[in-house]
Amino acid sequence: MKKITALMLSSAMMLSLAACGGSASTETVSSEAASSEAASSEAVSTEEAASADAAAVTTVNAGKLTMSTNAAFPPYEMTTDNGDFEGIDIEVAGAIAKKLGLELQVDDMDFDAALLAAQNGKSDMVMAGVTVTDERLKVMDFSDTYAEGIQSIIVPEGSDIATADDLSGKAIGTQRGTTGYLYCTDDFGEENVIAYDDGLTAVQALNNGQVDAVVIDNAPAQEFVAANPGLKILDTAYAQEDYAIGVAKGNTQLLDAINGALEELQADGTLQAIVDKYITAE
C-alpha cells in the first residue's frame, strides 16, 4: 500500500514539474490580429485549405508556430503600448502561421538568445531581421529571403565621420550578436566596439556621447534617427545583406512549409503590402 502511495505521489510530482516547462513570458498573438487586412476576410477559407499542410508540420508547441525574436528592432519587430508585438516580421509570421493553419506565438528575448532558441528547438523559427551568414548556416537552416537589409552608420550631426573608413579608431556601438557587431569587430578590432543588449541602448549611448557611431540595420536606424533629433544616417551603407527566417538545422519539413507559404505570400502581394505598411517608399 505504501509503495503504491509513493508511486502515485512521485508521478504526481513529475506531472507538476512538467507543467512548469511552459515559458511564462510569452504572448499569444492571434493570427487574425497579426495578419494584413487584405487577407483577413478570407480567414476561414484559407484555414480550411491549409489544414492538410498543418497535419504535416510538427512544431514545438502543438498547434502553434513559436517564433523567437528581439522586439527592439523597429519596424521589423517592436512592442506596442499594451505589451503586444507588431512589425513586419510579426505580420509576415502571422501570415505564414495562417497559411499553415497554426496559431502564432511570439517569444521576446535578446537577439543572441533568439538565435539560440531556434537552434536548440525552444522555438520553431527565429525572425528578427536575421541575416544569412556562412557561420550561421553551419548551425541553422534558413528560408528564402523575404526582405533586404542594409547595415547603416548612425552618427551625431556635425560628426567628422563621413564614410565607413572613418570609423577606424572610433568607439562604435552595436547590438550584441548582430552582423553589425560581427563585421565591426572584424574590421575595427574588439577594443573599439561596444556591444549593447539592444539597438535602443546603443543609440542611447550615442546620444550621451559614449560612442562615436552606431552600426545597425537601416530600417531600425531610420526609426531611431526619426525619434532622436541631432542624429543622422550616413549615405554610404556599411554592408548589404538579406533577411531570412532561421529554423533548427535539419528541420527541412518546417523549412519547406515556410518557404511554400512565403512563395504564396510573395505571389499574392501580401508580403509587399506588409512591408509597405511599415516602410514608406522614398
Add this chain to the structure above:
Amino acid sequence: MEAQFEALSELVKNGQKLNFGQDFFVKFYQAFLYSDRWQQYIKGVGTTLLVTAIALVLGVVLGAIVAMIRVGYAQQKPHHRNPILGIFNAVAQVYVTVIRGTPMMVQLLIMSMVIFASSRNFTMVGALALGINSGAYVSEIIRGGLMAVDPGQMEAGRSLGLNYMTTMFEIIIPQAIRSILPALGNEFIMLLKDSSLITVIGGKELLYAAQGIMNRTYEPMFPLLGVAATYLVLVMLFSALLAKFERRLAQSDRR
C-alpha cells in the same frame, strides 16, 4: 591540432555528423583555442578582478565611514546630541536605504546612462557603481560588528583615560574585525560575481568575452561553462585566502 580542427569543421559544413569525441573537440577548440580566443577570457578575468578590487576598496572605505557615523551617533550621551553628527547620520541612513532598496542592475544603468552619461570608461563606471552598492551592505556588516563588542570595553577604555577615538581604533575595532570577517568575505564573493553585471553597460569583463565568442560560434555551452568554472575557481581562491586570514586572527583565541 589546428589542421584537425579545420578538417572537422569542413565536415560539419558539408552536413556530416561527428561522433561525440570529435564534436566535443570541435566545440572546445572553437570556444577556447581558435585564433587565440583564450586571450579574450584572460583579458576578461583581468577586468573582472580589477573591477572587483576597486569596488572592494571603495565599498570597505565607504562602509567603514558610514558605520562609524551611525555607531557614533547611536552611542552619544543622552541630551548631548551633536547636530553635525545628526546631519551626517541622516545622510548615511538615506544612502543605505536607497542603495539597499534598488536593484544592482538598475543602479548600474542609472550610473551609466544618467549620472556618467558622457563617460566612456565603462569599466570604471561599473566599478564605481559596484563599490557604492557594496558600501551600503558593508556598512551594515561593520555596524553589526561594532555593536557586538561588549559596551564594557568602551567603558574600560574611557575610564583608563583614553579618548573616544583612541578607544575605538585600539580596542573596539580590532575586536570587531574578527566577528565581521566571515560576513565581509560573503560580501566580497557577491561582489566578484556581481561584476558580471557590468556587461549590460558595455564593461568588457569575463562574461562579455564569453558572449562575444558565443555570438561568433553560435555554441553557448563551452564559453558559458568555461566562464562558470573560472568564477568558481576565483571564488574558491578567495575563500581560501579569507580562511587563512581568519585563522591568523584566531591565533590568540580562547573561544
